Amino acid sequence: MNVREWALPVYTILMQLAVGSLFVLWLIRSFSGSRFSHRDIERIIQNPMLVIAFTAVVAMVGAHFHLSRPFHSFLAVLNFKSSWLSREIVFSISFFLLTILLLYFTFFQMHQRTIITILGWVAILIGIVLIYCMARIYLIPTQVAWNSTTVIFSFYVTALMLGCMAIACLLVLDLKFAEIKKSDDVELRADVIRYSFTGLTGMTLLLVALSFIIIYIQLRLLSQGDQIARTSLDLLLQLYLPLFIMRLTFLLFSSGYLGTAVYQISRLKVTPQSLMMPVYISCLLIMVGEIIGRFLFYATHIRVGI
Amino acid sequence: MILLYFLYGLAFEGLGLATYLQLRREGDFPLKKELPWLAAFGIVGGAAGWVEMFLVSGSLTEVENALSILRVALHLLTGLLLLRFGWGMLNNLDPLPAWSIFIPGILIVPIAFVITYASTTFITPSPIEIPIEIWTRYLLYLPGSLLAGIGFMRQWYAQRKLGLQDVSNLMLGAGLAFLFEAVVMGLIVPAAPYGPASYYNYDRVIHNAFIGESIEVQPTYGLSAWLDYQSVLNTTGLPIEIWRMFSAVIVMFFVVKALDVFEAIRKRQVLDLQADRDRAQQEAFEAQIQARITAENWTNALANISRRIAELEHVDDILVYIVKNIQKLLPTNFVGVAIHNQESSVLELKCHGTNDEVRLLANETIVIQNSLILNAMQNSSSYCSNGSETGKVFDGVCFFNGQHAHAIAIVPLKLENTTIGVLWIAHSDHQYTDTDLIWLESMADQVAIAIQHGLMTSQLQSLSIIQERGRIAREMHDGLAQVLGYLNLQVQTLGSLLNQGKTEKLQAELLQMRQAIQTAHADVRENILSLRTTLAQEKGLEAAVDEYLTEFGIQTGIRTRFSYEINGDLDLSSIAEVQLVCILQEALTNVRKHAKANCVDVVITKADHRNIAQIHMQIMDDGVGFSMAGSRRSFGLQTMRERAESVNGSILIQSNNGSGTIVECWLPCLQPEQLQKQSVVIR
Numbered sequence: 001m002n003v004r005e006w007a008l009p010v011y012t013i014l015m016q017l018a019v020g021s022l023f024v025l026w027l028i029r030s031f032s033g034s035r036f037s038h039r040d041i042e043r044i045i046q047n048p049m050l051v052i053a054f055t056a057v058v059a060m061v062g063a064h065f066h067l068s069r070p071f072h073s074f075l076a077v078l079n080f081k082s083s084w085l086s087r088e089i090v091f092s093i094s095f096f097l098l099t100i101l102l103l104y105f106t107f108f109q110m111h112q113r114t115i116i117t118i119l120g121w122v123a124i125l126i127g128i129v130l131i132y133c134m135a136r137i138y139l140i141p142t143q144v145a146w147n148s149t150t151v152i153f154s155f156y157v158t159a160l161m162l163g164c165m166a167i168a169c170l171l172v173l174d175l176k177f178a179e180i181k182k183s184d185d186v187e188l189r190a191d192v193i194r195y196s197f198t199g200l201t202g203m204t205l206l207l208v209a210l211s212f213i214i215i216y217i218q219l220r221l222l223s224q225g226d227q228i229a230r231t232s233l234d235l236l237l238q239l240y241l242p243l244f245i246m247r248l249t250f251l252l253f254s255s256g257y258l259g260t261a262v263y264q265i266s267r268l269k270v271t272p273q274s275l276m277m278p279v280y281i282s283c284l285l286i287m288v289g290e291i292i293g294r295f296l297f298y299a300t301h302i303r304v305g306i
Numbered sequence: 307m308i309l310l311y312f313l314y315g316l317a318f319e320g321l322g323l324a325t326y327l328q329l330r331r332e333g334d335f336p337l338k339k340e341l342p343w344l345a346a347f348g349i350v351g352g353a354a355g356w357v358e359m360f361l362v363s364g365s366l367t368e369v370e371n372a373l374s375i376l377r378v379a380l381h382l383l384t385g386l387l388l389l390r391f392g393w394g395m396l397n398n399l400d401p402l403p404a405w406s407i408f409i410p411g412i413l414i415v416p417i418a419f420v421i422t423y424a425s426t427t428f429i430t431p432s433p434i435e436i437p438i439e440i441w442t443r444y445l446l447y448l449p450g451s452l453l454a455g456i457g458f459m460r461q462w463y464a465q466r467k468l469g470l471q472d473v474s475n476l477m478l479g480a481g482l483a484f485l486f487e488a489v490v491m492g493l494i495v496p497a498a499p500y501g502p503a504s505y506y507n508y509d510r511v512i513h514n515a516f517i518g519e520s521i522e523v524q525p526t527y528g529l530s531a532w533l534d535y536q537s538v539l540n541t542t543g544l545p546i547e548i549w550r551m552f553s554a555v556i557v558m559f560f561v562v563k564a565l566d567v568f569e570a571i572r573k574r575q576v577l578d579l580q581a582d583r584d585r586a587q588q589e590a591f592e593a594q595i596q597a598r599i600t601a602e603n604w605t606n607a608l609a610n611i612s613r614r615i616a617e618l619e620h621v622d623d624i625l626v627y628i629v630k631n632i633q634k635l636l637p638t639n640f641v642g643v644a645i646h647n648q649e650s651s652v653l654e655l656k657c658h659g660t661n662d663e664v665r666l667l668a669n670e671t672i673v674i675q676n677s678l679i680l681n682a683m684q685n686s687s688s689y690c691s692n693g694s695e696t697g698k699v700f701d702g703v704c705f706f707n708g709q710h711a712h713a714i715a716i717v718p719l720k721l722e723n724t725t726i727g728v729l730w731i732a733h734s735d736h737q738y739t740d741t742d743l744i745w746l747e748s749m750a751d752q753v754a755i756a757i758q759h760g761l762m763t764s765q766l767q768s769l770s771i772i773q774e775r776g777r778i779a780r781e782m783h784d785g786l787a788q789v790l791g792y793l794n795l796q797v798q799t800l801g802s803l804l805n806q807g808k809t810e811k812l813q814a815e816l817l818q819m820r821q822a823i824q825t826a827h828a829d830v831r832e833n834i835l836s837l838r839t840t841l842a843q844e845k846g847l848e849a850a851v852d853e854y855l856t857e858f859g860i861q862t863g864i865r866t867r868f869s870y871e872i873n874g875d876l877d878l879s880s881i882a883e884v885q886l887v888c889i890l891q892e893a894l895t896n897v898r899k900h901a902k903a904n905c906v907d908v909v910i911t912k913a914d915h916r917n918i919a920q921i922h923m924q925i926m927d928d929g930v931g932f933s934m935a936g937s938r939r940s941f942g943l944q945t946m947r948e949r950a951e952s953v954n955g956s957i958l959i960q961s962n963n964g965s966g967t968i969v970e971c972w973l974p975c976l977q978p979e980q981l982q983k984q985s986v987v988i989r
Contacts (some may be wrong), residue, residue, distance in 0.1 A: 010419065017415075055415075173411045180404040243425055280410060287418035288425075295426060 007062055009294040012134060014059035019127030020163025021052050026120045028196050040188055042110045048170045053103040056096045084136040091130035098123035131155050145232040145301040148221055154214045158290050161207040164200050165283040172279045193272040201262040208255040232300045243292050250289035254282035308363050310547050315355030317551040321558040322348025328565045343391035350387060354380035378438055385446025392450040395457025440495040448492025455484035473567045480560035487553040494546055497534040604745055607631040611752045621760030622666055629659040632749055636742055638731040640704040644674045645727035653683055660707040676702035679728055682716040686725040689716045690743045703732045713737045717750040721758055729753055789826035847876055847883055862898050864906055871911040877975035878921055882953040886973055889946045893925040893969045896942055901929025919975040926968045931961045
């Protein structure tokens with residue numbers, strides 16, 4: 001694969017990362033309202049919001065590189081009624097703009113809690129639709145390996161898994177930063193981590209399990225498909241077998257590593273600051289695993305026809 | 307080529323060895339913790355070069371596979387060691403800024419993509435050693451060298467800020483050497499069908515994915531094959547191994563030189579520290595001496611003040627002495643002593659000291675109105691300014707010197723738990739410390755003691771008069787008691803004689819009784835006169851003696867003449883005055899009782915006697931006189947002598963039978979400095 005081919009995995013992965021992260025962040029924000037003050041929560045979500053917005057920007061920029069004529073990209077939105085690609089682009093732009101607006105409110109209009117809440121959920125809804133559009137692009141009969149509803153589910157699982165790990169990583173980095181700066185909200189941030197990490201880890205483990213189930217279903221579908229489907233399966237299990245095994249190994253190892261660390265936090269009363277290494281390694285491995293998965297998604301399809 | 311690889315390996319081994327030798331130096335310099343990793347990198351890198359040499363030579367074909375695996379492993383290990391050294395250089399020598407904690411988070415996505423991309427290149431049909439070498443260089447050598455280079459750059463900046471120019475230049479050299487090494491060891495890689503060393507055509511990815519290295523590259527976006535071994539050789543004319551060898555030698559040179567300089571700096575710093583320590587010790591010693599001198603000065607001053615108080619010097623003189631000592635021992639522009647006037651309820655300045663003089667305010671009244679001083683008086687608490695006071699808070703602190711104070715220390719004067727005044731010092735710029743306040747409080751204690759002694763001296767004079775009055779009253783009581791007892795017995799005797807009809811004896815006893823009553827009457831009248839004379843001390847000696855003699859003459863019928871020949875003040879202490887009067891009374895009592903005189907003359911003059919100004923009193927009568935030896939009046943004479951001697955005076959009595967008696971008494975006058983004037987402080 002060359003640069004243009006890699007632009008697609010960059011765009012899809014980053015955009016799904018942004019949507020998934022926003023969803024997970026908003027869940028934490030909603031459920032923490034009963035335990036922490038609104039002002040504290042709004043302060044804690046600022047940095048993650050900044051990262052989500054930046055990720056969306058990079059995704060939008062990266063998306064242009066998979067086009068042969070990037071400066072004509074605006075023409076792609078003209079077929080919204082008929083083209084999933086146009087819809088993907090429109091919803092991408094909408095999500096991107098909503099994220100920027102949300103960022104503005106989070107930093108400069110912190111007191112407008114209701115507006116922020118509504119904006120966040122609207123952006124999440126747009127993001128969910130965006131991921132659906134992304135997946136629907138590939139559901140065409142000429143792309144045998146892609147023409148399955150498992151693609152839609154795998155995209156959502158990827159988004160949520162990356163979102164869980166990204167938010168976990170950001171919360172721990174923020175805590176470490178606050179500790180270095182001797183900030184007065186170190187304990188608050190540690191409390192948020194203690195409160196939310198069990199849920200995050202549980203969700204991650206569940207999503208990893210779902211990933212395995214989806215992979216199994218995809219393999220079964222390919223094995224039961226036509227010649228082209230079986231050729232794709234052969235590519236996956238022969239040429240790309242090392243990568244496939246790497247993906248599965250990374251998913252398993254990272255979920256186990258993270259689960260163990262969070263268990264120690266909850267049972268042995270180890271400080272949340274000690275989560276930094278396990279969270280970072282797990283996040284990196286899951287990200288590598290999902291990028292490998294996306295590479296395999298693109299590398300194993302055999303096009304029918306021209 | 308074999309020679310090239312040998313030299314290549316030798317250069318890295320040299321780097322490792324030289325670094326290892328630096329580890330054996332004494333001292334704790336900043337780079338020491340990270341040197342083991344650099345030494346290991348050099349040694350393992352050199353070993354990898356020599357393994358390459360054996361592989362290229364083809365002399366060990368039987369172990370060629372093992373050597374290939376060894377080479378790969380050594381290559382990986384070298385990269386890991388370099389990465390660890392670079393991380394240590396960047397992070398462990400100086401703490402990174404707090405925001406750098408986010409860098410791993412920001413880079414996690416690019417790192418994940420790079421790892422994934424690297425992983426995908428391993429499934430190419432090309433030999434596995436090529437992607438291993440390429441990604442080892444990209445993912446280990448390149449970041450390791452960059453981190454080390456940046457770390458040395460930070461050290462360059464830090465040493466420059468410390469002013470260590472020689473060390474900073476070497477740090478810069480080492481940093482640039484590592485950045486050069488990042489290029490030659492981390493960026494220049496074998497040719498491969500993937501970027502960035504070579505660019506792989508887009509069209510071929512569909513059908514000829516990962517076929518091999520012999521693909522003809524078709525550049526897109528203007529990129530062409532670069533940063534591989536062939537392009538370096540074509541550009542520079544030297545193989546990449548030469549450049550890598552150069553980079554190892556340059557790194558070794560700068561690192562070793564930097565450590566030499568660190569050693570020199572360390573020694574210099576040790577010498578500087580020793581000099582600082584010696585200087586600090588010397589300063590501490592001098593400070594101790596100075597503190598001891600200060601304490602001795604204060605002790606001497608307080609001892610001298612206490613001595614003056616014990617010697618009953620005048621309280622005003624003691625106060626002036628105290629103020630002068632305060633001026634000597636504390637930095638002051640003004641010293642003030644103010645006493646509370648109970649009648650007018652104001653605080654009046656009594657004594658002050660400026661740079662020019664120390665003075666008592668005898669004839670002028672200055673009322674203190676400064677709030678700080680008044681508060682200290684009311685709250686009975688010390689106060690010391692701390693430099694934060696501004697403006698008019700120091701108004702009314704200094705007088706007579708035209709200076710404005712910017713610092714003040716105030717201490718209340720306490721006498722038997724009552725605040726009677728304040729003592730304060732002021733300065734135009736020196737801020738007083740708690741130690742100064744403590745010393746001032748000790749001076750205030752001395753002022754209070756001096757005032758207390760002054761009050762007690764006044765009370766002592768009154769006490770002498772009261773004691774004398776008490777003595778006279780006791781004498782009168784004893785005398786009357788005796789006479790009444792005698793009369794009681796005599797009445798009983800008279801009763802017996804009457805019953806016995808012894809009329810002549812009865813008349814004789816009655817005559818005796820009459821004489822006794824007359825004598826007792828005269829004694830009582832004399833004692834009463836003495837009491838009245840003692841009480842009349844406020845009128846002055848001349849008036850008191852004149853009145854006494856007049857009354858004496860009336861009571862006794864003896865003619866009296868009195869001559870007071872002193873012009874000006876008597877200059878006697880109050881106790882001496884009292885004793886003079888008592889001596890006169892005693893002498894006149896003797897005249898009344900024993901002299902049978904018709905006339906008595908009393909003369910009081912002032913003259914020099916034995917070179918000292920003395921009061922001379924002469925009592926002369928024309929009575930019967932007496933023999934000095936065995937006289938019945940010896941007890942009274944002894945009393946007069948004791949009274950005179952108690953005030954450093956003397957008595958001379960001249961008498962002969964039939965020729966009257968002369969009693970002369972000399973009492974020394976007070977010296978000019980002892981004259982009992984009224985105190986300014988105690989009024």
